Amino acid sequence: MTLTDGAPHGATSGGFEKTAGWLDWYDGPSTPTFRLPAGAVDAHCHVFGPGAEFPYSPARKYTPCDASADQLFALRDHLGFERNVIVQATCHGADNSALVDALRRSDGRARGVATVRADITDAELDELHAAGVRGVRFNFVKRLVDRVPTDSLEAIVAKIAPRGWHVVIYFEAEDLPDLYDFFSAIPTDVVIDHMGRPDVTKAVDGPDFALFLRFLRENPNAWTKVSCPERLSASGPRALDGEQHAYVDVVPFARRVVEEFPDRVLWGTDWPHPNLKDHMPDDGLLVDFIPQIATTAELQQKLLVDNPQRLYWPEGA
Numbered sequence: 001m002t003l004t005d006g007a008p009h010g011a012t013s014g015g016f017e018k019t020a021g022w023l024d025w026y027d028g029p030s031t032p033t034f035r036l037p038a039g040a041v042d043a044h045c046h047v048f049g050p051g052a053e054f055p056y057s058p059a060r061k062y063t064p065c066d067a068s069a070d071q072l073f074a075l076r077d078h079l080g081f082e083r084n085v086i087v088q089a090t091c092h093g094a095d096n097s098a099l100v101d102a103l104r105r106s107d108g109r110a111r112g113v114a115t116v117r118a119d120i121t122d123a124e125l126d127e128l129h130a131a132g133v134r135g136v137r138f139n140f141v142k143r144l145v146d147r148v149p150t151d152s153l154e155a156i157v158a159k160i161a162p163r164g165w166h167v168v169i170y171f172e173a174e175d176l177p178d179l180y181d182f183f184s185a186i187p188t189d190v191v192i193d194h195m196g197r198p199d200v201t202k203a204v205d206g207p208d209f210a211l212f213l214r215f216l217r218e219n220p221n222a223w224t225k226v227s228c229p230e231r232l233s234a235s236g237p238r239a240l241d242g243e244q245h246a247y248v249d250v251v252p253f254a255r256r257v258v259e260e261f262p263d264r265v266l267w268g269t270d271w272p273h274p275n276l277k278d279h280m281p282d283d284g285l286l287v288d289f290i291p292q293i294a295t296t297a298e299l300q301q302k303l304l305v306d307n308p309q310r311l312y313w314p315e316g317a
């Protein structure tokens, strides 16, 4: 199947030009061999534009190819997910229009994580909430954003905490020592993107990953997405050409987290996979990665259904 259904694939509309070397998302994902449990949530994915309708931010660090809500929903249905959590991508800055449009068109089957500024008003937050936003994202990855001052982030937390929203944080492993105390002080639930980006060429028992595990142990309000093996893997094999045991170097890291914190893990495709330089995975084969890291039906049910439901649809499905 293709997600485009005749529409252009790999285009960037609105007069924008893709970043040189940009890899377009994979249009023709295989049907997963692994059957997702009923109610499964793709808890980390994005929409990009389309640029002609939802222009990319002037402050962006990359220009993607368009990846619309319709294409995301086609992927959801093809892979067998029931719902999505759509995370604001940095190429849209703090303009959440594309995200909100996608949420509104999802028939309640998507929740969102927005990027907001400290001066956001209550009325604007109300509108985001009504659309389905339940969290904000703080990004500390230097190649993606300019650093936002800590007092602005604290002001945002003060505004969103009373609404029961949470904070999604994206950072690289080498920055965790500096950010540890700030993250520990966040009073809401905290969701760490992509396992804090471990260097998987290092030992799973080494000091870097130990610090990440310690953070999860010391902060019972902290969750993590065991996502993005395609981004973290150094030696593959890639999720292409029917590979059923992709990204074996990431498996020990993700499995460790899933087994120690089964009630605080989430999984997402990361479609449309911004900024991959090496290869673009077949999303069907990425789903087939899941049983390598959540090895029992019980762990899969928590990872894919119960945990995202508790965080994003606490009122029930």
Ligand SMILES: O=C(O)c1cc(C(=O)O)oc(=O)c1
Binding pocket: 088, 089, 090, 091, 144, 193, 231, 270, 274, 275
């Ligand atoms: O590693 C990345 O480049 C990346 C970028 C973004 C974004 O631009 O928002 O989101 C992600 O989840 C991952």
